[in-house]
Amino acid sequence: MPDAPKTIKDVAAKAGVSIAAVSKVLHGSGTTVRVGTQTAERIQKAAKDLNYRPNRHARSLRLNRSYTVGLIFHGIDNLSKQLFKVHVLDGVHDAVIPAGYDVILLHDLSRGPGYSQFVDGDRFDGLIWARLSSFEQFSGIVQQVKSPMVALSTPSRPGLPLVPKLCCNNRQGMDLLIDHLWKLGHRQYAYLTESYLAEMMEPMDREEGFCEAVGRRGGDFEIVRFNDAASEVYRWMEQGRYPGAVIGWNEDTAGYVLESALKLGIQVPNEISVAGFDSTWYCDTTSPRLTSVRQPILQMATDAAAILLALIEGEAAPVLERSYPCTLDCRESTAEVNPRFI
Amino acid sequence: MPDAPKTIKDVAAKAGVSIAAVSKVLHGSGTTVRVGTQTAERIQKAAKDLNYRPNRHARSLRLNRSYTVGLIFHGIDNLSKQLFKVHVLDGVHDAVIPAGYDVILLHDLSRGPGYSQFVDGDRFDGLIWARLSSFEQFSGIVQQVKSPMVALSTPSRPGLPLVPKLCCNNRQGMDLLIDHLWKLGHRQYAYLTESYLAEMMEPMDREEGFCEAVGRRGGDFEIVRFNDAASEVYRWMEQGRYPGAVIGWNEDTAGYVLESALKLGIQVPNEISVAGFDSTWYCDTTSPRLTSVRQPILQMATDAAAILLALIEGEAAPVLERSYPCTLDCRESTAEVNPRFI
DNA sequence: CTGAAAGCGCTTACAG
DNA sequence: CTGAAAGCGCTTACAG
Structure with a gap:
């Protein structure tokens, strides 16, 4: 810890001007303080020489900005x-x-x-x-x-x-996915979600988008709502009441399905199809790689x-x-x- | 944007005391300002009623702390x-x-x-x-x-x-890994790293740990240094000059090896063994799942x-x-x- | 073109 | 037990 931090005063002293001038030259935007070119240069130099950097808190307080x-x-x-x-x-x-x-x-x-x-x-x-x-x-x-x-x-x-x-566009995204699955012959769907999402607006949209997309085509579907998907998906899979197409509200949830399927010896995608939402690189690391709606x-x-x-x-x-x-x-x-x- | 933010002045006014007293009651630590119990309570109440929260920048400026x-x-x-x-x-x-x-x-x-x-x-x-x-x-x-x-x-x-x-303990970690591989019969090793790591102290330790662990046992090894592993590992693998055990300086690098092997039809772990360092959940998502040294x-x-x-x-x-x-x-x-x- | 002064909201010796 | 006052480092009308 060498020397105390330099303040605007130090710069002003070194440049032989008022602190107002220093402030103006270094940050001034308004037209309130005018400074001559040479003075300005002298101030710039002094600031540089002293390695002056304005105190963040003082500026914040004064300008009411936190950056x-x-x-x-x-x-x-x-x-x-x-x-x-x-x-x-x-x-x-x-x-x-x-x-x-x-x-x-x-x-x-x-x-x-x-x-x-x-x-x-x-x-x-x-x-x-x-x-x-x-x-x-x-x-x-x-x-x-x-x-x-x-x-x-x-x-x-x-x-x-x-x-x-x-x-x-969650509805459009879901429609894209259902279209894909529908063409593959899927008529029965499950949508896995979590209870804490029940009132969040985007997850709601996504879920509704799913219902609509399947409903409109005349497919069967169910919504499965977990309290904690990470720990509950496996049991649900184990019960064997899953349909041919299982969709996670996001890719992580779909990932749990993949993991559970692996443990239970259920072949993906031969026995069931699984898909998610988001499509980060995670989807490229699962086995099999996870089909997913991508959002930008x-x-x-x-x-x-x-x-x-x-x-x-x-x-x-x-x-x-x-x-x-x-x-x-x-x-x-x-x-x-x-x-x-x- | 309802009303202007409350300041310590507002609280003082409402409680009928000085701002010094307010400051003391709300944050005071020193013994400088003493306040009676009832006064203190009145101040607390006023602060609460006004939903007062001290200005962060003012405190920071005064106390020279940024939190x-x-x-x-x-x-x-x-x-x-x-x-x-x-x-x-x-x-x-x-x-x-x-x-x-x-x-x-x-x-x-x-x-x-x-x-x-x-x-x-x-x-x-x-x-x-x-x-x-x-x-x-x-x-x-x-x-x-x-x-x-x-x-x-x-x-x-x-x-x-x-x-x-x-x-x-990078050396100990590397030794653990090499011990494992050595027991599996591996005598030829490659360590994949990147050039920007050359002067970083931890990567240096890890690399040296690798060299030592293999060297001490009498194995063969080479260090392969990429500028950008993400894009260069594949070509290196393609040239076919890899040994039986390939170790990435971290798990990501090892991941590139896995991906490249997959594309090139090289069987892991039948043909070559691959391992990494760090052992986050990423290692559980690769196929095959990646053996890795774990640090806490x-x-x-x-x-x-x-x-x-x-x-x-x-x-x-x-x-x-x-x-x-x-x-x-x-x-x-x-x-x-x-x-x-x- | 330039500076003296007020003030942002707080804390803390200091004096009573 | 309590308050008036100085000061943290800045910016900005305001007056010259």
């Missing part, structure tokens, strides 16, 4: 097992770091002690809220949060607060961050809602229906 | 493909969030414009630096950085700065964070260096040597 963006998920424990979230983090980082902002990852404590920590105006200049839960939660948040926010992976719905919303996660995250930045800078929201088409990555876990399921 | 911890890796692009780093992030989060600190992920720009952003005393209360590069870099950083730091995944070496260092990543990260927190709080460093034993996860990618390699 920090919050990224909020429902859960952030065990991120390593949730590639979707890590991808979002990657995308947000990409967009936000070059602009000089930090990003802080937060847990969505909505069911807990309230939103206080997000609401604090001084902590974040803006918030990216991923996968908003209920209608009520959304409205509650918007009412309380003081800084700009954008909702990621949150579908648009009539009556929702006027916050920018970005979401992949990285793009969505980057866009969300860019929009948030614009809002922070005071621009009007460029878009209020954006829907991203999904594509289908056909891998190895889906095939023609086994005759036994017809 | 933020920096986590620095060599690269943070594409985190989703680097589970090791995500695990570290998970561990640091676990330890640091409950203590009221934020964590910010940073790119190690050591080869770039200097450490200025880390050096700024006001930005972080402490730094966790993962996988420090060269000896020189380490010393340079320590000289400049003003806040406490701990070095993660950095082995201890004579002459290194007196910063707490946590590292898995989460524990190490949690410990690093706890030590850093202690340093920040002004305690003396509880340990200066800690070495964590590795274990071996034998999965499916290693087997008896193919006679052709004898």
Whole structure:
């Protein structure tokens, strides 16, 4: 720990000017303080010589800006097992770091002690809220949060607060998948989901999309809702009441099906077809490789961050809602229906 | 955006006391301001009624604390493909969030414009630096950085700065692996690494550990150094000059070998054995499942964070260096040597 | 073109 | 037991 950090005073002293001039030259935007070219140069040099960097907290206090963006998920424990979230983090980082902002990852404590920590105006200049839960939660948040926010992976719905919303087109994605399976002859489907998702808007859309896509074609389907898919899928598979096509609400859930099938000696895709949603690289590592609907996660995250930045800078929201088409990555876990399921 | 944020003044006014009293009651630690019980209660109540939360920047400026911890890796692009780093992030989060600190992920720009952003005393209360590069870099950083730091995944070496260092025992881990392979009859080994790792201390240890473990037993080995393993491993495999046992410096690199083998029709583990290092869940998703040395990543990260927190709080460093034993996860990618390699 | 001064919201010796 | 005041390092009207 060499010397005390340099302050604006040190620079002013060294350059023989007032601290106002220094401030103006180094960051000034307004037209309030005018400085001559030579003076400016002298100040620049002094700052450089002293290796001066302005105190972050002082600026923040004065300007009421934190240069920090919050990224909020429902859960952030065990991120390593949730590639979707890590991808979002990657995308947000990409967009936000070059602009000089930090990003802080937060847990969505909505069911807990309230939103206080997000609401604090001084902590974040803006918030990216991923996968908003209920209608009520959304409205509650918007009412309380003081800084700009954008909702990621949150579908648009009539009556929702006027916050920018970005979401992949879950219905279209599901339709793509069902179309694929239907052509392979599948008429019986199961959709595996978890109970905590019941009121989240994107998972709801996805589930409804599934029901519609199968229903419209005249197929049979059931919704299987687990409290903890990781530990319960195996037992469900073991009971043997699965249909010929099993779809996980996301790729992780579909992964549990694959693992269980392997343990139980159920052949995928010969006996049953399995598919998921998201299509990160995880789907390339399963055996068999997992067929999955793909959403453009990285793009969505980057866009969300860019929009948030614009809002922070005071621009009007460029878009209020954006829907991203999904594509289908056909891998190895889906095939023609086994005759036994017809 | 309802009303302006409440300040300490509002609370003082409502409670009919001075702001000094409020400050003391809400956060005061020293014995400087004494407050009566009833006054204290009145202040507490006022603060609660107003839903007061102190301004973060003002406190930070005054106390010269940021309540933020920096986590620095060599690269943070594409985190989703680097589970090791995500695990570290998970561990640091676990330890640091409950203590009221934020964590910010940073790119190690050591080869770039200097450490200025880390050096700024006001930005972080402490730094966790993962996988420090060269000896020189380490010393340079320590000289400049003003806040406490701990070095993660950095082995201890004579002459290194007196910063707490946590590292898995790479040599012991490698020995475990080679022992396993040796017993399976393997006498010829390749170690795949990347050139940017050449001066990082942990990768160096790991590589040396490999050389020693094989050398001591009298085996043959070669070091294969890629610029970009992701794109170059396949070609190397294609040339067919691989030995019977191929070890990646980490699990990702070993994963490339597995993928390449699959494409080239090389049977693992019948024709060659493949192994890696780290042993995250990734190793359970490859086919065949990847044998790997395991390091207790989460524990190490949690410990690093706890030590850093202690340093920040002004305690003396509880340990200066800690070495964590590795274990071996034998999965499916290693087997008896193919006679052709004898 | 330039500087003196107020103030962002807090904490902490200091004086009563 | 309590409060007035200084000051953390900045920025920005305001006056010259």
